[in-house]
Amino acid sequence: MSELGNYFRKMRGGAKSPPRVGLGEMAWSFLGALVGISLLAYINYHLLRGTGLVLILGSFGASALLIYGAIKTPFAQPRNLVGGHILSALIGVTAYKLIPGHLWLASGLAVAASIAAMHATRTAHPPGSATALIAVMGDEKITGLGYFYAVMPVGAGVLILLAVALIINNISKTRRYPESWF
Amino acid sequence: MxxxxxxxxxxxxxxxxxxxxxxxxxxxxxxxxxxxxxxxxxxxxxxxxxxxxxxxxxLKAKDVMTRDVAWVSPDTPLAEVAELMARREVSGVPVVAQGKVVGIISEKDFLSRMGAEEIKNFMSVVAQCLKEKGCKALPIRGQTAGDIMAAPAVTVAEDTLVADIARIFNEKKINRAPVIDARGRLTGIVARGDIVRLSSLP
Structure with a gap:
């Protein structure tokens, strides 16, 4: 009985949440995301128009928060950003190819396997799991790419986001990126 | 102290x-x-x-040792040795000759020579004193530190790790070790209590 009580007591939380960041951090986060995502979107919507190639992906929006807005966290380091996205992309495409007739199961497996694989390779990057899911639930423009999906939009996209992060995140004297490469 | x-x-x-x-x-x-x-x-x-x-x-010996060591010479009469140990509230003192540690005297060295029968600890002296008339320090009256000291003394260097000292204490079944510098001069003493006290740190 007390075990059950303990089980529910754990749901109360009770730990204090971290403090709000300063205005400077908000401004630099905003600038980094604005430049990084706008650049990808410009290439995607203008330079690549009519080529059938894609460079922008929903999961990049989530990556933007980490690599421009939470640059100290392990999730935001280059190993995690690049490794997490590309590994998850490969896993997502594989899930789609293995069970194309059961998208519900392919979706679950893609995300679950990407989480486990990222943990195993120390490349945990939460948006990576979205990248895996998009490989299954995306439209034909995405699923038609096959494994090229991991090269573009995923590989090319994250490298451009990373380059912007290196440039923007090191301008301020109080910011430094990355904490570690590998 | x-x-x-x-x-x-x-x-x-x-x-x-x-x-x-x-x-x-x-x-x-x-x-x-x-x-x-x-x-x-x-x-x-x-x-x-x-x-x-x-x-x-x-941590090394020099970090935990007592620097103000009470010591005696080989020719110090045992009465003075006992007085010194009583005054300084210690249970053992190094014996020093020409600046070098030549031995060590502890309560045990007194006890083991204080009676005709085998004496193991302080309580066996008390028992003998109570059963018989008079106490048994007589056999060693007139002797000096050099006569009853344990020699050579087990010494440690200033840089000996406390962990190694603890091991030495256990292996040699001793409770204290004089600390000597590179030239063999007495610079301090480490006792069991100094090591036990470390365990009470957070």
């Missing part, structure tokens, strides 16, 4: 760091730290324990 005021190089910072301390520290660091104050506290306390253990393992 001087060792009561002794401080050690590895005193832990206070263990009861508060959530507010951590919250304030996190607010001072620019940028978003992806950790809750509670998690940080857990990391801090575990890291602190590792640090204390690491420092404790690196």
């Amino acid at each position: 001087a060792e009561k005021e002794k401080t050690y190089p590895a005193p832990g910072p206070p263990l009861d760091i508060s959530d507010d301390d951590i919250f304030a520290a996190m607010a001072e660091i620019p940028g978003y730290l992806d950790i809750t104050p509670d998690d940080f506290k857990e990391v801090y306390l575990l890291a602190l324990r590792h640090a204390v253990n690491r420092l404790r393992r690196s």
